[in-house]
Amino acid sequence: MPDSNFSYLSLTPELQLDALASVGIYPETGLIQLNSYENRVSLFTDENKVRYVVKFYRPQRWSEEQLLEDHAFSLELKAQGNCLSEPVTIDNKTLFVFQGYYFALFKSLSARSLESDNLDHLYEIGISLGKLHQTSSQQHFQSREVLDTETMLVQPIKQLKQSKLIPNAIREPLFAALDSVAIQATALFNAQPFTSIRLHGDCHASNILMDNDTPYFVDFDDCKTGPAVQDLWMLLSGNQQEQQLQLSTLLEGYEQEFEFHVGQLKLIEPLRSMRIIHYVSWINKRWSDPAFPLNFPWFTTDQYWQELLQSLQQQIINMQVAPLSTQPNY
Structure with a gap:
């Protein structure tokens, strides 16, 4: 368990140079x-x-x-x-x-940032992720974390309920929404069978660099065991029609290298809910690190917590509608 009072004050430039x-x-x-x-x-x-x-x-x-x-x-x-x-x-x-x-x-790496709306890039990323998963599926982690509801929902919500940073006026409706999201996400996550494989774990646009048309994956800090779709859904953005087109493009490339089980699309909204809650808990847990109040000053504002409540309420709705399909709607 990380030390809640830890800071990087002792990691001076001089110490870093000495380490190198x-x-x-x-x-x-x-x-x-x-x-x-x-x-x-x-x-x-x-x-x-x-x-x-x-x-x-x-x-x-x-x-x-x-x-x-x-x-x-x-x-x-x-x-x-x-x-x-x-x-x-x-x-x-x-x-x-x-x-x-x-x-x-x-x-x-001498590479540029991913253009997340570039379908050609998404196709190449799909191929690269399929190849990565083909390799990663051949063995298992022994020590890395498992993507599950205990680490992504239960513990984060428990920690948030003990936080003193949440405004009193919003605590009751916020905790009610957190509990509702957790119940619904857990039910959906547990109802959908999947084969767990080793994952990048945090596969969003900022962790992919493009060298010409070749994607390079960076930052495997959050590699873990879980469903393959975890490495796909964070690359989707925009409205539902845009996301379905992006998903179809990703999977067109992905399935050249590795089979994708479409039932996992039912996990996208539960996984999104888990990420939202885990992210909020992560900032709260790191608040004693001076870098966090400096870089996340909005975290203690009433507006942020109100917007979070609205996001959670939207996730309750999103998890009740049909998931994305592999075919875009035109």
């Missing part, structure tokens, strides 16, 4: 901090003109076994021809520790 020196890496440029809240991630160029990304993992968030399994998964995928940002190996190691901080190095 401990594995024989000497930055020529300064450390440029990248957008990451759970970990601390920086870009730099070393003395040999090689561009790296260094990731210092949040202490107590993952065990050493989980981090090593994350790295082994990435290296296995890379060896099977999947395109991703894998950890750098130094002296037969990918995970290093310095003054209590685990860290890893990754080669910086």
